[in-house]
Amino acid sequence: MINDTIAAISTAVGEGGIAVIRVSGPDAIRGADRVFRGRIRLPEADTHTVHYGHIVDPASGETVEEVLLTIMRGPRSFTAEDVVEIGAHGGYIAVKKVLELLLRQEGIRLADPGEFTKRAFLNGRIDLAQAEAVIDLIRSKSDRAYSVALKQVEGSLSKRIKALRHSLVELLAHIEVNIDYPEHDVAEMTSSFIRERSGEAKEEIGRLLKTASEGKILREGITTAIVGRPNVGKSSLLNALAQESKAIVTDIPGTTRDVIEEYVTLGGIPLRLLDTAGIRETVDVVERIGVERSRTALEEADLILFVLNNNEELHQDERELLSKLDGRSFIILVNKSDLPGKLEMSELEAAVSAERIVRMSVAQEQGLGELERVISGMFFEGRIESGDPTYVSNVRHISLLKRAADALEDAIAATDAGIPIDLVQIDVRTSWELLGEVIGDSVGESLIDQIFSQFCLGK
Numbered sequence: 001m002i003n004d005t006i007a008a009i010s011t012a013v014g015e016g017g018i019a020v021i022r023v024s025g026p027d028a029i030r031g032a033d034r035v036f037r038g039r040i041r042l043p044e045a046d047t048h049t050v051h052y053g054h055i056v057d058p059a060s061g062e063t064v065e066e067v068l069l070t071i072m073r074g075p076r077s078f079t080a081e082d083v084v085e086i087g088a089h090g091g092y093i094a095v096k097k098v099l100e101l102l103l104r105q106e107g108i109r110l111a112d113p114g115e116f117t118k119r120a121f122l123n124g125r126i127d128l129a130q131a132e133a134v135i136d137l138i139r140s141k142s143d144r145a146y147s148v149a150l151k152q153v154e155g156s157l158s159k160r161i162k163a164l165r166h167s168l169v170e171l172l173a174h175i176e177v178n179i180d181y182p183e184h185d186v187a188e189m190t191s192s193f194i195r196e197r198s199g200e201a202k203e204e205i206g207r208l209l210k211t212a213s214e215g216k217i218l219r220e221g222i223t224t225a226i227v228g229r230p231n232v233g234k235s236s237l238l239n240a241l242a243q244e245s246k247a248i249v250t251d252i253p254g255t256t257r258d259v260i261e262e263y264v265t266l267g268g269i270p271l272r273l274l275d276t277a278g279i280r281e282t283v284d285v286v287e288r289i290g291v292e293r294s295r296t297a298l299e300e301a302d303l304i305l306f307v308l309n310n311n312e313e314l315h316q317d318e319r320e321l322l323s324k325l326d327g328r329s330f331i332i333l334v335n336k337s338d339l340p341g342k343l344e345m346s347e348l349e350a351a352v353s354a355e356r357i358v359r360m361s362v363a364q365e366q367g368l369g370e371l372e373r374v375i376s377g378m379f380f381e382g383r384i385e386s387g388d389p390t391y392v393s394n395v396r397h398i399s400l401l402k403r404a405a406d407a408l409e410d411a412i413a414a415t416d417a418g419i420p421i422d423l424v425q426i427d428v429r430t431s432w433e434l435l436g437e438v439i440g441d442s443v444g445e446s447l448i449d450q451i452f453s454q455f456c457l458g459k
């Protein structure tokens with residue numbers, strides 16, 4: 001049984017950053033009330049409410065900091081205990097002073113590193129994003145996905161969403177102050193503050209959404225279309241890759257579309273391979289490449305493996321397809337390198353850059369390692385570009401984030417249109433609530449049950 005109350009600075013203090021001091025435990029609300037001067041006494045405050053006021057040293061009467069204080073009564077809090085979060089604008093000194101003041105109150109001690117998380121865990125209370133990440137961890141199909149899932153467990157998504165929400169809560173409080181005291185000096189600033197904060201938050205949501213497609217890749221694999229004329233070795237390649245792969249996740253014969261799907265992991269990269277010809281070519285052996293046949297697969301492919309036959313001259317269909325690869329992620333596989341070369345390599349090399357061309361012989365099991373190297377190189381090149389450790393990889397997250405961004409856009413539009421700020425406040429609140437749903441802060445128990453029911457027993 002945990003019966004003491006802990007406090008710590010829970011966000012990084014930095015340039016213009018907001019520091020949050022978190023207090024958790026049975027004395028959190030009473031302890032905070034001793035140093036807080038606002039419109040109400042904290043023990044009387046409802047759960048999940050935000051209060052504007054000042055931190056005052058009860059001994060000296062000195063005002064230490066202007067704060068926004070959030071009350072979350074257990075079990076609906078991060079730790080499942082009573083939690084008070086104190087958001088302070090000030091620099092490190094002011095924040096430290098607030099913390100020191102709290103630690104002087106009876107029953108409150110400094111938290112150990114990770115102790116809030118430990119309590120959340122012990123009380124069976126980790127948030128949805130984290131829970132979902134843990135589920136992904138269990139299901140992850142590659143080492144790469146594993147480490148991404150791990151980062152999400154550590155809460156980088158949660159952290160960014162919490163920071164977003166905190167920023168919106170501040171905005172809400174400012175709006176509220178303006179509604180309550182229209183003569184207050186924040187009045188003239190409110191409109192521009194709404195635009196600024198909503199705009200910033202919308203941008204941050206946009207950045208989170210940008211990682212969404214990447215997250216999907218890690219979940220489902222890079223959709224990879226194997227294309228080429230009949231008989232160049234597409235099916236042989238698919239089989240070889242499937243055998244090479246140590247983790248074939250599933251094998252679904254294409255029933256709804258004319259493709260064969262195979263999930264393989266190559267160099268730590270999950271691939272969802274589509275053999276676009278697989279079925280029909282046995283029916284119609286002399287069929288042309290048929291851009292129409294592989295069109296769907298080509299369109300949806302993240303990566304195109306275009307197989308050519310080293311033992312034959314370039315066909316008109318192949319030249320046509322080559323000209324359509326511009327702007328796509330593709331690799332040209334010159335197969336059957338064990339046979340005499342009849343393919344116009346110089347023409348090929350003039351058309352595409354050399355690092356996109358891999359010579360191989362599926363029959364002789366040559367070139368697969370090189371293909372693996374090229375694929376993972378392309379993947380990680382793209383990865384470095386974004387360089388962001390937070391991955392939004394869940395359909396539910398994506399739709400919530402989009403709606404949260406829309407609500408902020410509404411808030412900005414309403415402000416521009418001169419709509420009364422108490423109405424604008426509704427949009428901001430909606431956005432805040434939607435963001436809360438991503439991390440499970442404002443979700444009903446049933447959804448949480450549903451998510452947790454996905455855990456295997458004993459995990």
Ligand code: GDP
Nearest residue numbers: 230231232233234235236335336361362363364
């Ligand atoms: P697809 O029609 O493109 O799917 O081609 P297949 O994979 O069915 O292969 C067509 C024929 O080429 C088969 O007889 C394969 O054994 C043969 N083949 C595939 N790869 C190679 C290779 O690297 N070298 C040689 N000599 N034959 C190959």
Ligand code: ZN
Nearest residue numbers: 234235277278
């Ligand atoms: Zn085939």
